Every structure is written in C-alpha cells, then in structure tokens.
Amino acid sequence: MNAIEVxxxxxxxxxxxxxxGLKGAFRDLFTRNYKVVPAVNDISFNVKQGEMVGYIGENGAGKSTTIKMLTGILTPTGGELTVNGMNPHRDREKFVQTIGVVFGQRSQLWWxxxxxxxxQLLKKVYKVPDQQYKEHMDHVIETLDIAPLLDKPVRKLSLGQRMRCELAAALVHNPPLLFLDEPTIGLDVLVKLKIRQFLKEINEKYNTTILLTTHDLSDIEALCERVxxxxxGKIIYDGELSRLKENWGDQKEVVFQFLDEISLSALSDLTKNENISWSFDEKKxxxxxxxEADEEVISQLITDVVANFKVKDMKIEETTTEEIIRNIYEKGAVTS
Known part of the structure; x- marks a missing residue:
C-alpha cells in the first residue's frame, strides 16, 4: 500500500x-499587472508505507509547497494526490488524525x-486514550531525553531542546505518516544524532512512513535509502541514493595544504588544460x-602540484553527496 500517491x-x-518609473507606479494604482508563477510543476511520485524518503532541492525548488499540499495546508492548482487513502483537503478533519508534521521554523507548542x-492539550485534540498515550509517550520522552524539560515553558528552551519537544508533540497520536520540514536546522551534532536515531527507531517499531525535507544532506545519508x-518545481531524480552516487560520484576530491600562501588563480593556471575545478576552504x-576518478589524472595532478608548490599535507577523498547534487544542478541533468 502507498502512503502517498501524487x-x-x-x-x-x-x-x-x-x-x-513614476508613470508606471501611478498606473499600478488603478490597474495591476499579475504573472503566474509555478511553484510545483506537474510532479508525480509514490511513497510506500514504512518508507523513509528524502525530498531535496535548492531554495525555491518547491519542497515546502509540496509538503503544504500533502498536509492539506495548501490546495493544489491541478493534479491529484492521495495521502493515507484520503484527500488532504476534502477529508481534512479525519486526515489530520493520521499525520504528524514538524516544521523547523514553526512551532506547534504553546509558547x-x-x-x-x-x-496534554494535543492528546485531547487527537482524542488519544489515556493508556495508549502513557505507553507511547513514555517511550518517546525517554528516547528523546526530554523528561527534564517537561515542566519548563517552551520560551525557556534552547533550539535543540525545543526541536526534540516539537518532534515528540508531532507523535502524541502515533501517526502512521510523519512529515519533517528542516527538522534539524541550526542544531548541534549531538542533538542531530539523537533525533536521527529516534526516527530510525519509530520507523522500525511502528513502520512509520517519513518524508524528510532538509538542506542537511548528512540527514538524508543517515536515514534515507531513496531521494x-x-x-x-519539477522532479529531476527519483531513486536510490546509492544509485545517485554510482551514476554521479565519478569524481574525487584532492585536498592540499601548502607551506606558503597560494592563490587560487595560480592553481587554476597550473591545471588549465585539465578538467579540474579548484576551491578554497578558509576555515581549514x-x-x-x-x-575525475581516474588514477592517471590524479597522479598527474599531484605530480604537477608537488613540482611547483611546497605541500604541507594532502589527502584524497570521495566526492560528497553535497558535491554530487551540486554537480547535477549545475549540469541540469534529468535522470530517474
């Protein structure tokens, strides 16, 4: 059974x-010009029950707009969608009982x-029986380590504490489908790890379907097999994360640290006849x-650099998922 059909x-x-101009501004007072902007443009995909899917894209790609339509906040201009066997807009009251939503920049907790x-208020809203609430929320509170926070008002919580409580609030009624829109934005590494581990647990224990929207690709790598x-506004890739890496991860990153100060232009001039791009990490x-991940090309690159500059340290790394996705956007590739 599909949890989501679009x-x-x-x-x-x-x-x-x-x-x-001034004349144009005057005319705008009486007649306004409007243009139609497509935020989501003819997309189709399905998510199976129990699947964890990463929904990714650059700012303005249409991710949040899609989530808002799937949760019933926005009404589609066209097309069809079914979530948990219902139309999110027509069956709204019944539908919201079957989903949980966490928006990283919006709160569902009372401040x-x-x-x-x-x-307790959410328990009453969702009409959760006392015994069911206790059994389920005891596990959620323990796993997310939020017991010390329960007596505190939300306004006194740190961002990491609040996001753990937001996640717990979305799961009060133990929904079969969870939408996460930037759930780890601005969080430190330890809090992220705790949230990731918890999401894996509820997916395994309750077969909870999770649709995750994030700019933090390490979240995707840790949780999702499919992206x-x-x-x-259009889908340019729908498939396994591993296949994305196989098809596009055909590059390597050679990282150098030099004894002397070097300019990027000097390095670019050295390899101007090769298909090599350089970048500088100011922090490191x-x-x-x-x-390209070719031994001869990499060997020649290292030989040229060492022959012309004093190298302090060097390492060869696999291309990250972030680099792969940036590559796809730059080349405008459409694959499936």
Whole structure:
C-alpha cells in the first residue's frame, strides 16, 4: 500500500508585477499587472508505507509547497494526490488524525505553558486514550531525553531542546505518516544524532512512513535509502541514493595544504588544460581540486602540484553527496 500517491500535481501562485518609473507606479494604482508563477510543476511520485524518503532541492525548488499540499495546508492548482487513502483537503478533519508534521521554523507548542501541558492539550485534540498515550509517550520522552524539560515553558528552551519537544508533540497520536520540514536546522551534532536515531527507531517499531525535507544532506545519508530531487518545481531524480552516487560520484576530491600562501588563480593556471575545478576552504586553509576518478589524472595532478608548490599535507577523498547534487544542478541533468 502507498502512503502517498501524487499524480501530475501543480501549484501556481499569482504574483504582482510592478511597472517601472513614476508613470508606471501611478498606473499600478488603478490597474495591476499579475504573472503566474509555478511553484510545483506537474510532479508525480509514490511513497510506500514504512518508507523513509528524502525530498531535496535548492531554495525555491518547491519542497515546502509540496509538503503544504500533502498536509492539506495548501490546495493544489491541478493534479491529484492521495495521502493515507484520503484527500488532504476534502477529508481534512479525519486526515489530520493520521499525520504528524514538524516544521523547523514553526512551532506547534504553546509558547508560555509547560511542555507537558502542550502534550496534554494535543492528546485531547487527537482524542488519544489515556493508556495508549502513557505507553507511547513514555517511550518517546525517554528516547528523546526530554523528561527534564517537561515542566519548563517552551520560551525557556534552547533550539535543540525545543526541536526534540516539537518532534515528540508531532507523535502524541502515533501517526502512521510523519512529515519533517528542516527538522534539524541550526542544531548541534549531538542533538542531530539523537533525533536521527529516534526516527530510525519509530520507523522500525511502528513502520512509520517519513518524508524528510532538509538542506542537511548528512540527514538524508543517515536515514534515507531513496531521494526525490526537485528543481524549479519539477522532479529531476527519483531513486536510490546509492544509485545517485554510482551514476554521479565519478569524481574525487584532492585536498592540499601548502607551506606558503597560494592563490587560487595560480592553481587554476597550473591545471588549465585539465578538467579540474579548484576551491578554497578558509576555515581549514586548504585547497580542494575536484577531478575525475581516474588514477592517471590524479597522479598527474599531484605530480604537477608537488613540482611547483611546497605541500604541507594532502589527502584524497570521495566526492560528497553535497558535491554530487551540486554537480547535477549545475549540469541540469534529468535522470530517474
């Protein structure tokens, strides 16, 4: 059974387009020009029950708009979608009982009351039986390590503490489908690890379907075997993360640290006849050369650099998922 079915989904917004100059501004007072902007442009995909899927893309690609349509917040301009066997807009009251939502930059907790009071209010909203609530939430509270936070008002929590409580709040009614929109934004590494481990646990224990939208690709790598990639409102990749790496991870990164100060232009001039791109990491004071994963090409690159500059340290790394995805966007590739 599919938890999510999306067919030719579209969402368009009407945006005001102002005319230039004083005369144009005067005309805008009486007649306005509008243009139609497609945020989501004819996309189709399915998510199976129990699957954990990464929904990724650059800013403005249409990720959050899609999530808002799937959760019933926005009404589609066109196309069809079914979530947990229901239409999110027509069956809204029944539908919201079957989903949990965490928006990284919005809160569903009441700001001035204790966290546990928010949980109790949500328990009543979702009509969760006392015994079911106790058994389930005891596990959630223990796993997320939020017991010391239950008596504190939300406004006194740190960002990491609040996000753990937000996640717990989304699971008060133990929904079969969980939408996560930037759930780890701004969090430190330890909190991220705790949240990732918890998500794996609920997926294994309850077969919870998770659709994860994030800019932190380490979250995707840690949790999802499948990714759906969006660009300008269209799906440009839908498949296994491992296959994405196989097809596009045909490059390596050679990282150099030098004894003397070096300019990027000097390195670029040295390899100008090769298909090599250079970048500088100011924090690590290192220079990285992205090149094809060919032993002879890498060997020649190292030979040229060592012959012309004093090298302090050097290492060869696999291309990261972030680099692979940047590559796809730059080349405008469409694959499936």
């Amino acid at each position: 067919n030719h989904l579209r969402k368009e917004f009407k945006a005001f387009s102002s005319r230039s 001035d009351i204790a966290v546990q009071e928010s949980f 759906v990639m969006l660009d300008e 004071q290192s220079y990285a050369a992205i090149t």
